[in-house]
Amino acid sequence: MRSVTASMVIAVVLGSAWIAFAGDLTANVMPAGSLAAGVGSGHVPQGGGDTCASATVIPALPYHDSGSTVGSANDYSSCSGSGPDVVYAFTPASSLSVDVSLCQSSSGFDTVLGVFAGSCAGSQYGCDDDGCADYGASILRGVPLSAGTTYYFVVGGWGGDSGDYVIDIFPSIDCPPGATPEPEADCGLPDDTVNGGCNSTPYVFSPISCGQVICGSAGASGGTRDTDWYEFTLTEQTEVTWRVTPGFTAMSAILDNGSGGPPNCPSHYAAFYEFLDAGVEGALTACLPAGTWWTFVAPASYDDVACGVEYVAELDCDSCTDCNGNLIPDRFEPDADGDGVPDDCDLCAGTPACAVVDADGCPLDGDNDGVADGCDDCPGTAAGDPVDADGCSTADDDGDGVLNDQDDCAGTPACAVVDADGCPLDGDNDGVADGCDQCPGTAAGDPVDADGCSTADDDGDGVLNDQDDCAGTPTCATNVDANGCAIDSDGDGNVDGCEPPAQSCCGATGPVAPLGLAVGMLLLSRFAGWKNARRR
Numbered sequence: 001m002r003s004v005t006a007s008m009v010i011a012v013v014l015g016s017a018w019i020a021f022a023g024d025l026t027a028n029v030m031p032a033g034s035l036a037a038g039v040g041s042g043h044v045p046q047g048g049g050d051t052c053a054s055a056t057v058i059p060a061l062p063y064h065d066s067g068s069t070v071g072s073a074n075d076y077s078s079c080s081g082s083g084p085d086v087v088y089a090f091t092p093a094s095s096l097s098v099d100v101s102l103c104q105s106s107s108g109f110d111t112v113l114g115v116f117a118g119s120c121a122g123s124q125y126g127c128d129d130d131g132c133a134d135y136g137a138s139i140l141r142g143v144p145l146s147a148g149t150t151y152y153f154v155v156g157g158w159g160g161d162s163g164d165y166v167i168d169i170f171p172s173i174d175c176p177p178g179a180t181p182e183p184e185a186d187c188g189l190p191d192d193t194v195n196g197g198c199n200s201t202p203y204v205f206s207p208i209s210c211g212q213v214i215c216g217s218a219g220a221s222g223g224t225r226d227t228d229w230y231e232f233t234l235t236e237q238t239e240v241t242w243r244v245t246p247g248f249t250a251m252s253a254i255l256d257n258g259s260g261g262p263p264n265c266p267s268h269y270a271a272f273y274e275f276l277d278a279g280v281e282g283a284l285t286a287c288l289p290a291g292t293w294w295t296f297v298a299p300a301s302y303d304d305v306a307c308g309v310e311y312v313a314e315l316d317c318d319s320c321t322d323c324n325g326n327l328i329p330d331r332f333e334p335d336a337d338g339d340g341v342p343d344d345c346d347l348c349a350g351t352p353a354c355a356v357v358d359a360d361g362c363p364l365d366g367d368n369d370g371v372a373d374g375c376d377d378c379p380g381t382a383a384g385d386p387v388d389a390d391g392c393s394t395a396d397d398d399g400d401g402v403l404n405d406q407d408d409c410a411g412t413p414a415c416a417v418v419d420a421d422g423c424p425l426d427g428d429n430d431g432v433a434d435g436c437d438q439c440p441g442t443a444a445g446d447p448v449d450a451d452g453c454s455t456a457d458d459d460g461d462g463v464l465n466d467q468d469d470c471a472g473t474p475t476c477a478t479n480v481d482a483n484g485c486a487i488d489s490d491g492d493g494n495v496d497g498c499e500p501p502a503q504s505c506c507g508a509t510g511p512v513a514p515l516g517l518a519v520g521m522l523l524l525s526r527f528a529g530w531k532n533a534r535r536r
Helices: 515-535
Strands: 063-068 086-090 096-101 111-117 126-128 139-145 151-157 164-171 213-221 228-234 238-246 250-256 269-276 282-288 291-299 305-318
Touching: 063 086, 086 164, 096 305, 111 139, 126 139, 151 164, 164 305, 213 228, 213 291, 228 238, 228 305, 238 250, 238 269, 238 291, 250 282, 269 282, 269 291, 291 305
Parallel strands: none
Antiparallel strands: 063 164, 086 151, 096 139, 096 164, 111 126, 111 151, 213 305, 228 291, 238 282, 238 305, 250 269, 250 291
16 A cells, blocks of 8 residues: 555565554654564663673674673773673674663763673773763774674773663764764754654754765663654655664654645655664665655664664665556566566556567557567668568568668669679679670670670671671671671672772773774874974
């Protein structure tokens, strides 16, 4: 369910099991008749052992105990103290740093606190006398512990003093640089005027913004705990992650403020919450609509948490979608077909994993070829083309054996021989494709007809070169056969049209003059010559 009032049994924890919790989750005073484990410690004090050999064993952290040094012996003189002492032993499974506090001890007891590593012989690993804010109580911060080594914590008194003590040991929390300190004194107990939220009168919240890191502290004693509330406002739907690393067993939550505007504590509800072990980071993530929201951190119990135990909290923000409005980001919802749309919002179940889908989980198909975008190896296929399972066209419009989407030379003649790109081959470079060329091997440069056959006639005899058996026929030849060879009709050795000119009988060229006329002209010529001679 999306929401319930904080006084009902509720739970939604992302990444972990559902947790049932009865009573007011966010109360600072333990509800009467609470059923939840961890609410009210039920702790039975053990007290420390008399010596390191009989030390009280600490099973796990965080650890809380109380006891008295009255009547014990002074065995170890921790921090030069001479009062009676008691001992606790702890062997960590993994290396860590711890804080050891006696700050909750009786104000009348001037304590000292020492630590030994491996054994209680030799020098102390660390010690403190008056480190707490209240005079007389001791605290050690950031004590490094190595996995597998047993450490002995000795509680004693200064100057022979003895008395009742309270010891708390918890993982150290390092406040990162730039973090905002929580401005709260005395852990907000008994009255929190800084960020007690709905537990304060009037209501009071600390502001927090996306990306901000808080270093805070908490405590719980006598049925009352410090509850820290932070308020933020979103202007749009936002994925919010509330990260908390506590030094104590804690409860963390994201809360609706009951109205989306001004605080309405009676109507608020815990949208998401979880319980955290000390030293372990927890993270709650929700896709929240615009409005005002609260985050919350507090000890899980109402007792036995030393005031001043620290926590680090951070508010991270990002974009999100929440198709069903349950505040859980879609990316955390079940999505059987892995298309990014939760199952209960997916109108097209079983979409292939490769498919790009719309907001309803249905595949997009930009080229309408029946193969979803993202699965389509050939996007942009021409409309109407048949395609294979990868969305690639199987059409070959020019029938050259190269599919359209790979054919660089569309419209190739059906007779043509083509290369891998669908372009015609032309072995003799005459402009007519191989396979369509009826005269392959045409001489370079010859003009050709549509069939690729040469139209050249170099000797001008009327017979084309590629059919002319007698190249170079004389231009004077007037009669050639079908093979382009000249004909010699009279067999005189001269082809028709190329015979030499006719000659006269006496060697003169041209027609023969009548004999009498020739003789007369000769005689006349000679007579004229004689007459001229006589005159000289």
